[in-house]
Structure formats: C-alpha cells, structure tokens
Amino acid sequence: MIAKKVCLLGSFAVGKSSLIRRFVESIFSDKYHTTIGVKIDKKVVRSQDQDVQLMIWDIEGKDEFSTYRQSYLRGAAGYFLVVDGTRPDSVSVAKEWHDMVLQQGLKLPFILLVNKSDLFYDQRLNEDDLVELSSMGWEILLTSAKTGENVDYAFERLTTKLLENNE
C-alpha cells in the first residue's frame, strides 16, 4: 500500500481540524479547539483501484503565535488550503500559505476548501475573488465539516490528483 502525506493549511479557526475529524472519525463538534504545532492522522482511502494511506497533517493556523517550519511541507504529496467562508481575511492567509509552498520550490496538487458552507447567511467572501482564483487554475470546493458536505469528496479528489501527479 502506498502512503501519501497531505497537509491542511490556512488561517486559525477555519475548520482544518474539524474537517479531518469529520473525515477520519465522522465526528463534528461546534466547539473551537485550537491546534498547536502539528497533529498527524491516518486514513486509508481507495482510489484508482488501489488503497492509499493518507498521512494527514493538521498544521497550526497561521497567526502571530505560530511559527512556520519548512519541515511541515517536506515530503508532502499535496495539500488543502482551507478558508472560512464567513471571514474574508482567511483568503489572504490561504494565499500567503500558497506563496510559501511555492517559495519552498514545491509544485504540488492542491484544492481550496471554502469551509463552513452551512453558515449560509453569513458567507462574506467576494465571489469575484473565488472566480479569480478559479481562473488561475485553483480547484475550489465548498465544504462543511458540520454537515459533511463535500468532505469525503475533497479527500478523494485530492487523492486522485496526487496519484495522477505521480504518474
């Protein structure tokens, strides 16, 4: 069985840990529990007729308390950029993360997850921003760790992308 490292990157409190918990354990809690450093989870998914063990790196949200380490992305096969649909600033942070990945000389498959899609009436992201990112070739999925919307699909989709990238 092959193993692949994927990272979840984004601002703090956008729901990275919740997405992983929903994917790995099918659990969701509304309570915000901040991540410090890195937490690694594993889950086997089936893609392209083979089992793939995903090593999912939940990386501390970017803010003034966090320290970025090059080791976070070392050996990664792909990553999710996670933003909170109710917080416009989280898009800028995701872009900064993306820039950091590129600066590290990595060209990896990634997907932008616009999380908290269940908070329908609080969505604040500028649609033009997302259209612009999409036109730059960014794949974007609306997700909700709370309802589970697109969560499994997002991981399946990224796994497919990183296997394709491997070929």
Next chain:
Amino acid sequence: MDSQSLLESLLSELDIALFQSLSPTDDFPMFQLLHEPPSWVTAFAGIDRSNPIALTEVFSYLEAFLPEAQESWADSNNSRANSGVWTEVDRQGKTQQLEALALLVADIPLLVLLNLTRNFDERHHLYQRAREIALANEKLIIQLNHRQRELQNNLEKRLQDEQTLDDIEESVRNNASAVLICKPDGSVEIMNQALIDIYRVKEPEEQNESLLDKWLKEAEAIYPEIHRVVASGSYWEGEFESHSESGAPKWIRLAIGPVLDTSHKLTHYVCIANDISMLKKSSTEIERLADYDFTTHLPNRRHFWKQLTKSLDKGVQKNSVLALIYVDLDHFKRVNDSLGHHAGDFLLSTIGTRLARCIKHGDFIAHLGGDEFAIILELPHSTINIEKIAQRVQSAICKNITIDNATLKMTASIGIAMYPKDGRDATSLMRHADLAMFHAKKMGRGKYQAFMPNMNYEFLQMLQLEIDMQKAVEQEQFNLVYQPQVCCGQDHYLRLEALIRWKHPLKGSISPARFIPIAEENGMILDIGIWVLEQACKQAKRLLNDGFNVIMAVNVSAKQVRQENFKELVNIVLKKTGLPARHLELEITETTVMEEMEVVVELLKDLRKLGISISLDDFGSGFSSLTYLKNLPVDNLKLDRAFIHELPANEESKAITTSVINLAHELKMKVIAEGVENQEQVEFLTDKGCDYMQGFLFYYPMEAEKIQEIFTAIRGVANH
C-alpha cells in the same frame, strides 16, 4: 545514588528521552536510547536501551525533521535544530505533545525527545483564549468597518446631494455610531446623540474647543501626520486613545471623510467614531493581539511605535545607525472609490506581503493604517546605500496587481529619515520621514526623498503660501499678463497666451512655478483656473471689440480637466463674456493628456465642437508617443522650450524639432515654438516651417494696456 542514576532520574522527571544517532547521515538513521526508557516512551513502541531503533518509523513527524537534524549534527558550531511541537496518539490512545531537539555534544549526534504533555494544557489554554478573542475581534472589526464605511459614504452622498441638515440629522439621530459633521473650520453642523452620550461631550454651543481639533490633538501622538492628511482633504481612519469631558480614557476608531462640492472644494468633514475600548482592553491577550493589523497581518502602528523606540534605544547603546522609510501609496483612494473597499483591502494586503519580502531578517515593517507603511532598518554602518533599498521598495510596489479583472499599477511616495542624523527621538524621526515623503509626493509621486533640514522651513513656507493664496483670490492679488505669439508666415489672427501673476502685498511677485503646484494640490486651481479663463476671455473680447482679430490661449490644469462639468463651465464663461468660441484656445499639457487619455479625448472633442481650438502644451517633455498623436483632437503642438533652448547647437534637439514639425504638418496641426530667445533659433525654426514662435526675443509677457498699444502699432504698420 551515583551520578548516572541521578541523571536518569532527572531525565525522567523532566519527561526527556535522550537518543544517540548511530548513523546520522543515513536516510533512515538508527537511534540508541542512552538511559532507561521513561514510561511515556514505551507507550509508543517497545523501546529499550539494548536495541537500536528507527525513530522515524515510530514518529513519522521526525522523518520531515531529519534534514534539519542532520544539518545540526554536521555542524560543530553548537547549532541545534528544533522540530516544533507535534501531537501523537500512543498505543493506549492517549494524546501526547512532543518536541525534538537535535544537537551535537562532544562530537556525538544527539536527539532529545521532550514530552510537553504535562504543562501543555496551560499553553493550550492561553493560545485557545487568545485565538478566540482574535476571532471575535476579527469578526467585530469586519462588521464595524463595514458599517462605518457604509455610513460614511451615505452621509457624504447626502451632503453632496445637498440634502438639508435637518434631514441628515434625522438620519443619524439614533445611529449607534457617533457622528459629527462639521465645517472645515471645525464648527459643528451635526452631532448625534451617540456622540454626546458615549463621549460625554457637551452640546455644540457649549463647546470650548472644536471636537475635531480635540481628536486631531489626541491622535497626533501616534499619527503625527494627521493634520496634514486631514488638511489636504484626504480620507483618514485610525484608532487612538481619546478622553471624554470627565477625562475618562476611551479607545475610539475614528474615520474622517472630506466632502467636496462639484468644484472639488472642501465643504464638510464627516467624522464617525466608535468606542472600541472593549476590543482594545478586555484582556492582556487583546493587548498582544492589538499589535497586528487585520488587513495586512503586519505589525500595526502601535507595534511600530514600540519597535521604533526599542530600536532607537538599541541605537543609542550600540552607537548604530537606523533608517526609517515611510511609504505612502499614491492615489490609493481612487482604488477604494472605483473598485470598493474590499479591493482596497486586497491591494493593501498584497503590497504588505511584497514589502515584507523586500526586507531582510531583523528589519521591521508595519502597516500604519490607510495607505501608509513604515520600515525600520538597522544599518551596520552609515555608508549603506539607502536609495537602493528605496528603489527596491518602489519596484516591489509597482508590479502589476490584478483585482476584479482590473490590472493596477501602484506607485508610492517614499520619505527617508536617518537616526541619528535626522532625529534622535521617535517622534522627530517619524515627523521628518513624513515630511520627506510629503516632498517626494510634491515631486510628482512615485518618487523617494531623503529628509533635509531645510524641509521644515520649506514646509512652513508652503503652508503660509497656501493661507496667503486663499486671501489672494479674495483680495484680487492675481493679475494676468499676455505674451504674443508671432506668426512665421501669413495669418489673419493675432495670437496671445494669458499668463497668471501673483503680486503678494509683502513678498512681492511670486512665481507661478511656486504657487501653481500648491494650488493644484489643494484644489484651489479650480477657482483660480476659472478666474483666469474669465479674465482672459474678457480681455480677448475687449480686443475683439477694438477690431483686433485675436486668439487668446489659456492654460488648463489636469484638475480642471477632471471636473465633470468643465465643458459647461467654459461655455458659461464664453456666454458671460460674449467671446465667440473660435477666439479661445485652451492649452493642455501632454502629461495631462497621457494621464487621463480617454476622458481628455472626449472632452477635447466636445470643446472643439463648440469652436474652441486646442494646443498640446509642453510637447516632448513627457513620454511622447507620436503614434497617439493622430488620434488626438488637437489643433496645435507647442514644442517644449527645452528643445528650443538647445537649438541649433544640439543635433538631437534639431532632429526632434524637425521631426515633430513634419509630423504635425502631416497630421494637419500647427506648431508653436515657445522660449525663442535668439536669432539662430528663429532662422532654424523658420527654415523647418514652424508656424508660430513665442519668446523673449519677440515679446515679454505684458499688461493688457501694453498689448493694446502693440497691436495698434502692428495695425498701423499693416495699414501703411
């Protein structure tokens, strides 16, 4: 207890596991535990001190850390690598927080595993609390900014639409935000109840000091440039500590928006304030969080001041040199106005990131608010070429930025002040960097300027001149002089250019080169421009009535051209003075045309439809593009005096002049050479077919009466 046992007990007590790397350069190195394994280590794997183990297989996090670890094992200079914290779940399902250190001791490569779980809750609680507050703050700030800007726009629009003050007062009476609308002199027009309640201020008629002035004074401590920004009619927003009538301190977020009438004259300030004390002071975590700007994620103004003071203290101790670079984006308000605040925020964030990449480790960058950034550089010696750094900053800013399908190219005006040369304390250093930036802006934007001591004096002079200029309009201290343009061939028109002069009652004649740029900057050029147009048309009409077939050329500034109703204003003046449009010529500079090409071309077409002719002034002084000329609705080209001055000695000027004359003629335009001062120039220009000449060789600019005499004399000669 022997020392080995003591050491092992200590390691166990400190939750430390010590490993020696047996094959430090391998991709999967083996590790040997150097003491009895603590229980938390065996909870992950069957580790004992007799069998080496591949730790990266037990802790996959370490695999990614290995290159840093190997680097420190290969380095004999006592370097150590830290993995950062990670969370693992042991075989019993318990989560443990771990951290690894790699170091070389007595040439032995060691890996220290630290278990941080025991005290982790405390750390987690702190981060949790701080982030919850940051999150709440972020959401509140988003809502507050949104509400504040919406209200600001709404009130500005109501004032521009000339709604009655009663109606406007009614609309803000019960608003939760404190609203103050005042005249430029600070006198209150509208003050809502929230302002009175929240800040315990008195009713306007009981005020000793204008509230705007009070705020400006309070804000000045952290925003030394606030007076200049507000006086120049720019939008300002920021946060500072304010005191109510009772002296109670409050943090307020204040926005001051100027309201301009159709002629771009400042009529009111709309001030909106919100009490953000709770956001600022609710806890020590907030104090910490309050150091960063939410838009750019860079240190904010408050953080900047702390850092500047700290850097200066260090500078005193170490006798070192500091550079303060003050960056102000040019025309940022246009982005906000045309693309919205969201685009403005995106732009600030992008530029913030770019600037942060421009500086090296140990330097400091802050977003001071609005369109202002500041960089503190600690320089190893005073001979560092600071201009190179300013150029690097400038080029980082002017790279294209795409927002909402629009590609923007920003520039910035940059001011530089050096410690200790230009100031020994934070306030004077900042004030001098701001002043240098202000001079850079005056030089035409997109420029950088180092502080020079005479700037203080010049700035005061300029301020005085601005005040005097206001009086000059009221007391009619301006007058016009006229300089004839000589026809090289045959023409049935007598051509004149109207030129403004200012006779100051105390300072004597003040050059237009000195006061026109100031009038351009503060918007007074609109009043002055229309006055010039009217006087010149009146004079032209008088000459026409006396039987002289004149064409009167009048200069038009870029600000006038941007007025939406400029065509109507010109039409009104023509009607008022009775001057037929074909006797008026408007001179517009090439730079103005290039800046506002689309707007200007349409305007010029409309003006020509009225019968007015157009001259393109200072042609060749800017980025002349001969290809755009054919699309311009222009009758004459005025060759820049710089080319004429060098004729006929300079081969390049000769070639350019010849080409421009030929091209203009191809395009059915006439050419006017200005600044003609000697016979050789006349001969050359005549030989090349130049149509008109203007300069001291023929006539100095002169009063209207003198013009009358000269034209009468010319007519006398012609009649003979």
